[in-house]
Amino acid sequence: EKHEMISCSKLVVIFMSQLYSESHEMAMEYSLMKDKSVVVAAHASMAWPPENYFRCNHYIQQLPRVFVETVANTDGVADLITLMDQIL
Numbered sequence: 001e002k003h004e005m006i007s008c009s010k011l012v013v014i015f016m017s018q019l020y021s022e023s024h025e026m027a028m029e030y031s032l033m034k035d036k037s038v039v040v041a042a043h044a045s046m047a048w049p050p051e052n053y054f055r056c057n058h059y060i061q062q063l064p065r066v067f068v069e070t071v072a073n074t075d076g077v078a079d080l081i082t083l084m085d086q087i088l
Contacts (some may be wrong), residue, residue, distance in 0.1 A: 006032045009076050011087055013080075017043045021050035030060070036088050040065035044073075 001088050003025050020026050034072060042048060057086040064083055068076035 001028060003032050006036065009036060011037045011039065011084060013084065014038060014040045016040055016046065016050070018046050019052070021046070038063050039080070039083055039087060041068050041076075043067070044069040046075070 006029070014026075014029075016026070018052070040060075042065055046067070063067045064087065066076060066079040066083055068080060071077060
């Protein structure tokens with residue numbers, strides 16, 4: 001199901017926490033995102049780039065990203081919307 005959703009998407013937004021970035025699920029999903037525009041909405045407490053699967057992956061290190069603490073952080077959410085609009 002995820003493969004199908006990703007394959008028909010114009011833009012993929014990864015909501016990434018430190019725990020998620022270290023998961024096998026993230027690595028599997030990332031492998032499905034070839035040739036897609038990708039934006040990262042990383043949790044504000046994350047170190048960037050993540051020190052895990054992606055440490056040596058310069059592509060993910062350079063993805064457009066914003067840092068958001070919670071949805072109540074309206075500035076972070078607004079930055080994400082602006083970034084998505086720029087890409088689309």
